[in-house]
Amino acid sequence: MAGNSDPLTPRAKLAVTAGKAVAAASRAAGRGSGSVIGGRVALKLDPDLLARLAQNLDVTLVSATNGKTTTTRLIAEALRAAGPVVSNALGANMPAGITSALAGSSDARFGVIEVDEKYLAGVARDTDPKCIALLNLSRDQLDRAAETRMLAENWREGLAGSKAVIVANADDPLVVWAASSSPNVIWVAAGQMWKDDAWSCPSCGGVMQRPGDDWFCGECGFRRPTPSWALSGDHVLDPHGSAWPIHLQLPGRANKANAASSAAVAAVFGVPPQVALERMYQVQAVAGRYDVVQFQQRDLRLLLAKNPAGWLETFSLIDPPPTPVILSVNARGADGTDTSWLWDVDYTRLTGHPICVIGDRKLDLAVRLEVANQHFQVCEDLDQAVQMSPPGRIEVIANYTAFQDLRRRVGN
Template identity: 35%
Template structure:
């Protein structure tokens, strides 16, 4: 590190230390300070990583997929610089590089979908995994096409190996005319009878005509083609076959790759995590990981906080499942429906900036599928009454719905009634608040933000 950058890095680290001592956390703060002092700091610090960098971006699943890739690479002996806590804008990436202090030989960074075009040139990655694009926070990011256009510009200019989801039309289109690595699900037994109301990408980016789907798996992910111009789903080189979804316990599938076939037992639930695992496998293999390392990493991965993590509290198991947009919520609901018996829920809906002020997306999520299996639900958060109303219209009886906006009191109410597992389904900022609450009660350790 040059002398000019060294003192600026010291100032940034000092600001972070001061913030932590004051109890404010601040994962991104040191990086934000550094970038104010040295706007090119990300590129300068990343250039010191001898084995280069890789980038992961998506609307859903970035943190979990990055954790999977980290497990794969570390099993192969790679020393990572990685924004493990999910701070995925410029400040968070800079903070991770700053915290490494010269240790680590490879950078693995999840990057917010709206920041990709600004951070990618700085990192100059060897490979970029683009996993999915779903409607999310329309008041902040606009329609999907806005981000798809920005991603297309990155795909056209980068020298990185593109690793793309073949089942997402918006993402698959980015590999047209490129030497991309595609991944996808080949098990059509998982196909839904019809496209969900919340599905997004329904029209061909080449000619604008409606796609025809031969199989729909998740939102708008599936096997698609255009009858007008002939655009079609690419054939994936990394795929999942013989998929078995074991409710909230996990998933099993056959991983088919150019390096061979292997059986994977994933300790994370849902088809959405099968997609995350496929992306991680494809990226890992593209970076030189062996198939054995890929399988071992996927078997060993631990859930990131709030993403299918389970904690013990008040004599009950509490399962934390993040929901933040219609597609993600639907997959969580679909996973819970696979479980026998009724569910006790703590549902938390916030409308803070990081959630998106527009929470109308809850009316697009298919809560109807879970309504018959809800024994009791406590609704909390800044928009608790609206969430309660949504659940009422979904078919949950009013006498099973409790509204308590304050999260602390809502958690106590949810824990007090019942003895089995409690499932918490918070939005993003609610998940962070729940983390702080659990830490204050000694259930989890350390700062998260």
């Protein structure tokens, strides 16, 4: 439980001060928030700093391939009903960025931390979390990330015997297998639209059977656990069978699923579902995602989609045809340099939408759309794409660094 004694040694205080100074210098030089470089410097000076900063906090970790940043925001908003919260709200989700975020607050009671999937086990070791939310696992950054089952195995080994309450998605077999090594799991029926990474059993390799919303392995008996929380339409069902309405300003089924998991986490800390869900209404956009911005006398809605599962969810929430769509894909370090995942996305869902294609890898995307029999135009940049789009609101879908480029261009 959070206490008030100062956990920081003189060395740790020096590390925090140095990290903040470096971060401020980085910001002044126009190189971003400085949180990552500041955290790196602080951890060099005191390798135990993350553990020291976390020891007076009730920590929740959030990890997944998709939805980490949004769910972290929703949980943080819900827990503010019970006390001050510190969070890495801007998505710097590796140890340096997390350290930097925690160093920025001295009076928080709760820490709500988004964690990159590959770092979850190590950050859990350092921060001794009270709760860990596991939402989904799917293919992402194919050149950098391990195959999804290996990631699930890292989670399973890293969380084995963890004292934390694990809030896990019962509809994702990889997540269920990873969480099953923990003694204290709360299962949430949050749904799974993208199933192409979960057709073989993570336990034995057998073929997964998927009748309706259920799943099980016909060979070893590994099966979907019975959830105690569930997303049901526009409501969250709690363990007592009560249905609580979800009121979000964020669009789409995926965000309702994020809200269901967030309500289950909030309940671990004694925040009732009604209070938690009401507070989540405050979240309008997350690091620019879902923002509607004015640009060249047009309304552009900015949507982030980084991998096949994310694109599938995003297609489900765009306005119907003939709403124009601009697609932007880069393949820089933060995106993963391998764009072969484009072939896993079902672009036939865009039939009827006028499409413009931009970004570093616009030609890769153009070939993919050609094969999917889509009508599109390749444009030089956002300005040209907006000019060539028919009237009305425009849906702009981009992967990670392409999204940052767009935000800079529209001044968001």
